[in-house]
Amino acid sequence: MYCVLIGHTSTPIVKPKAEFCWKGTLVRISHTLISTPDHLSTIYTRPPLRRYYGKLTVGKPSFLYVYRCYYGYVYVIFPVRTPRAGARKLKYLLQHDQMGRFAQEGMGRVRWLGGFFTATLPPKPPRPPKLRIRKGMPPDLPESIKKLLTLAILHDLVHCNRHQSKLMSEVQIQDEELRRLAKSHHALTMNPLLLTLQKYDRIAARITRKHWSPIKTRYSWRANKKVDVQHLVRQIEAHQDNILTLYKIIKASKELDLLNESLEYGHSSLRQHLLIIANLIVTDWLKERLTLSSAGITVETP
Amino acid sequence: MGKEDVQCIKKIKKVVSVVAWTPIAKPLNGTLPRSKNSTMLRLAPVEYTYKHGKEVKSGRVETYLIKGLRGALRHSAMSLLREAGLEVCHSSDKEATQEGKALIPEGFHPLGACEKDPCILNRIFGWMRHQSRIAVYADPIGCPKHKTFAADVPLQPVQIATENRVALTFDHEAIQDFGERYFSGEFRFHIDVSALEPEELGLVIQSAMTLHRLGRGFNAGYGHIKIQQLTLEQVTTERRLQWDGNGSFRVEETESREPLHQEVLDALQAFQLYLNAQTGES
Numbered sequence: 180m181y182c183v184l185i186g187h188t189s190t191p192i193v194k195p196k197a198e199f200c201w202k203g204t205l206v207r208i209s210h211t212l213i214s215t216p217d218h219l220s221t222i223y224t225r226p227p228l229r230r231y232y233g234k235l236t237v238g239k240p241s242f243l244y245v246y247r248c249y250y251g252y253v254y255v256i257f258p259v260r261t262p263r264a265g266a267r268k269l270k271y272l273l274q275h276d277q278m279g280r281f282a283q284e285g286m287g288r289v290r291w292l293g294g295f296f297t298a299t300l301p302p303k304p305p306r307p308p309k310l311r312i313r314k315g316m317p318p319d320l321p322e323s324i325k326k327l328l329t330l331a332i333l334h335d336l337v338h339c340n341r342h343q344s345k346l347m348s349e350v351q352i353q354d355e356e357l358r359r360l361a362k363s364h365h366a367l368t369m370n371p372l373l374l375t376l377q378k379y380d381r382i383a384a385r386i387t388r389k390h391w392s393p394i395k396t397r398y399s400w401r402a403n404k405k406v407d408v409q410h411l412v413r414q415i416e417a418h419q420d421n422i423l424t425l426y427k428i429i430k431a432s433k434e435l436d437l438l439n440e441s442l443e444y445g446h447s448s449l450r451q452h453l454l455i456i457a458n459l460i461v462t463d464w465l466k467e468r469l470t471l472s473s474a475g476i477t478v479e480t481p
Numbered sequence: 482m483g484k485e486d487v488q489c490i491k492k493i494k495k496v497v498s499v500v501a502w503t504p505i506a507k508p509l510n511g512t513l514p515r516s517k518n519s520t521m522l523r524l525a526p527v528e529y530t531y532k533h534g535k536e537v538k539s540g541r542v543e544t545y546l547i548k549g550l551r552g553a554l555r556h557s558a559m560s561l562l563r564e565a566g567l568e569v570c571h572s573s574d575k576e577a578t579q580e581g582k583a584l585i586p587e588g589f590h591p592l593g594a595c596e597k598d599p600c601i602l603n604r605i606f607g608w609m610r611h612q613s614r615i616a617v618y619a620d621p622i623g624c625p626k627h628k629t630f631a632a633d634v635p636l637q638p639v640q641i642a643t644e645n646r647v648a649l650t651f652d653h654e655a656i657q658d659f660g661e662r663y664f665s666g667e668f669r670f671h672i673d674v675s676a677l678e679p680e681e682l683g684l685v686i687q688s689a690m691t692l693h694r695l696g697r698g699f700n701a702g703y704g705h706i707k708i709q710q711l712t713l714e715q716v717t718t719e720r721r722l723q724w725d726g727n728g729s730f731r732v733e734e735t736e737s738r739e740p741l742h743q744e745v746l747d748a749l750q751a752f753q754l755y756l757n758a759q760t761g762e763s
């Protein structure tokens with residue numbers, strides 16, 4: 180049997196994660212309030228609200244003494260082996276009203292609301308599998324997928340209506356159709372190839388753009404040297420017909436990692452963005468979620 | 482489950498409750514993303530009810546935390562002990578910067594230098610390897626629009642607004658067009674002094690009485706604090722479990738406060754005796 184003690188934070192709890200151990204129990208902070216064991220799994224679905232305790236400055240990386248803190252409803256979960264031991268534990272926990280760091284400065288104050296007993300705990304919702312970046316492309320790719328992959332890798336390296344080339348110098352694409360598609364990859368279109376690319380572009384951007392941190396140059400925060408862009412452009416232009424070599428060049432390039440994919444997100448990486456798009460496409464094709472038809476490429480929507 | 486075993490949990494602590502007033506104070510936390518405004522640490526919004534004629538309506542208010550109360554108390558204690566002629570810990574553990582600029586003023590030693598024989602300030606406020614023996618906390622502050630508000634959670638009503646400022650320099654760089662969140666009014670904070678000796682309690686009470694600044698901009702007229710009331714109380718918190726039929730329970734909390742007037746006088750006297758003994762006065 181398990182006991183679940185529920186509280187509400189008056190001031191945020193300073194902890195690096197919303198789930199942690201405290202006094203021999205498991206604590207989960209959530210945004211939802213439940214009153215019965217039936218809805219216990221919902222505490223994992225809505226994460227708590229987050230704040231930062233410490234000085235934050237716009238446009239600069241955060242200081243080391245900025246701490247993450249969470250507020251919401253607190254669920255303290257512990258096993259009850261015997262009634263006497265459970266009662267003793269509950270009595271011990273209810274004597275506390277603060278948890279986390281900086282309790283001496285008023286942080287982590289908790290108001291206890293109630294709780295319940297449950298025979299079993301629901302399993303945690305499974306995490307989606309991690310995307311693995313491949314060392315190379317599979318050799319037996321069909322032509323249409325190769326075309327899509329080439330377009331995916333080169334789409335941000337040309338000038339388009341939304342932005343200039345993210346490499347700061349435009350890559351000259353020899354294939355006429357690919358060049359036209361790459362230049363209009365932000366336009367409204369009905370082209371299935373471009374629609375597929377736009378979908379994967381959005382997914383990859385969502386994965387790489389994590390922390391909003393505007394920057395005025397294409398160089399990221401961790402760039403400590405100037406990138407030889409012209410050399411990179413020449414290298415890409417020379418191997419644009421062979422997707423296998425092109426992918427290897429992009430993967431091996433440390434200089435491409437110093438450039439930003441977005442000016443709004445100073446910690447994003449252009450290389451990572453391109454690799455993620457390529458890997459998403461290949462993974463979907465291997466798992467047969469990307470299908471080839473006479474009309475072009477179609478993507479199954481779950 | 483032995484329900485009768487956990488009917489009532491009692492917790493007793495000694496708390497110094499201080500009522501203070503400020504015309505304007507800025508205990509800020511940092512800058513919000515996509516904004517030029519520095520703001521206080523924002524907490525969860527509080528929902529409340531208010532009377533509108535015969536109707537009862539509900540509202541919602543943003544709440545903030547008053548940061549830096551313990552630091553302000555520490556600085557107040559530091560200046561108090563320095564004036565009395567005692568050498569105590571400074572807030573910095575470094576003696577000088579890399580350029581050789583001295584960081585520790587006269588009358589202080591670096592933080593933690595008195596580890597073998599800790600000074601009174603070190604004993605109370607702790608340092609890197611030692612936890613503080615007091616806890617300073619305040620209920621969240623908010624600015625509800627309605628005067629007849631009633632909230633389930635503790636909330637201190639004060640005036641909260643943003644001051645817009647332009648053309649200042651900081652660190653030889655121009656900062657223009659920015660805002661700072663401030664609060665104004667009467668507020669209350671508490672110091673948990675359950676673990677203190679009488680002379681330490683005396684120091685905390687005197688420091689709280691002489692507390693006069695909070696937050697940034699003191700030299701520009703911000704953050705002046707006036708202490709209006711100070712009470713030492715014994716707070717008894719009782720948590721009772723109300724069992725429902727289906728194995729769930731509610732926690733009902735009641736709090737009773739009992740003033741300890743004589744203990745304040747004893748603590749102040751003990752602190753004076755401690756000072757005399759340390760400085761060698763009769």
